[in-house]
Amino acid sequence: MASICLIAATCVFAGGAKQAVAEQIYSPNAFKVPYLGVDGVFTIDTEEVSATDPRNPKRVVFQQMERFSFYEDLDGNTPIAENCRYVYKGAAGDPFYYPKESKTSIWDLFELASGDEACNNFYYVILRSPHGNPVHMHMRYANADSSFDNLLNLSDSPEDKTKIDPWWSVYCNEGVTGCDQ
Template sequence: MQYFLRRALLLPTLVAVTALFLGCGHEHDHEHGPDTHTHGPDERGDGHSHYTSTTENPAFTYLAMNGEFHLNPGDSMSQNDPRNPGRLQLTTDEEAGSLTKMVFYAHDDMDQKMAECGYEFVGSRPDPHYFPDQSKTSIWDVFKKVEDYSGDCMPYNYVISRSPHGDPIHMHLRYGEDVEALLAMSNDEEDSNFNPWWATYCDIDRTTACD
């Protein structure tokens, strides 16, 4: 009898403790439903990753650097910025020691290949404008060029990417000679030269805006 009384008294406590631990599970720091995320009138990127309640932030986002992408349809900030390649082809696999291959096409001609280059992933860096106060998922993946396959890879010595994410899938990309300078662009003043630089890319088959 005493055994059953003790179990009866402990039961509410166990329920309360279990509820406490369940309530402390991982939560998404930043979420958007399909109709809650908009850009300003100039369509600049907002620096966030878009994970829904059914999509987990992958542990290694750079492994998502796969597929073919083009500039976000209807996004004038991406479409009109001459720095942005018009089309990207990305190949990444999980094989140890393998490189990420990136193919860049001309801004105004998606059939004109500019360069095909091989990259080593060298780490991730927080966005200096958005992280952490506005978004804890605002993280860039950093790639260093280690192989020139064809074309002129010199302009693409470093690539930083908000690697493909979200639904609909999209990504952001910058390239240049210096990682610190590329990251610092997030703090640039808005101007008529498409700054801050937030090129947005959608899946190659998408005909409507993806971000």
């Protein structure tokens, strides 16, 4: 049966019958730039408190939305995990901000497809892909014992400044600081 779908809201099937379809959430970067805007080198914003959070790699290198490398230092001399290959799994609204506070608070979801043992610590990666001016992004990750839902729900965690929760890392384009002003 032939069908035409418009923005995943309603489908009109041959013969004129309509069927409602659940709303789909798309990354705001999905149609503006290649690789959903996830390509290049990002470093932790040293002006933000998240720079002191031990969960946050100091440098992340993205290669065409498919290969990610994580480093302990800003210069990329000490790898945590390199050349981890990911599959894009879609997008989800941030449970705290979307849609009431911000319709653009969308997380891109990535699942590990292959890589060495160290990549398993980054089995699930979610990104608030590069946005804003100056450009910055946010990232969370977990091992295979976790899930996308667990990572997303961290946005609703109670504030605990001793643990730097909720977990909101801030990354800038390489060499830039103060990007989430």
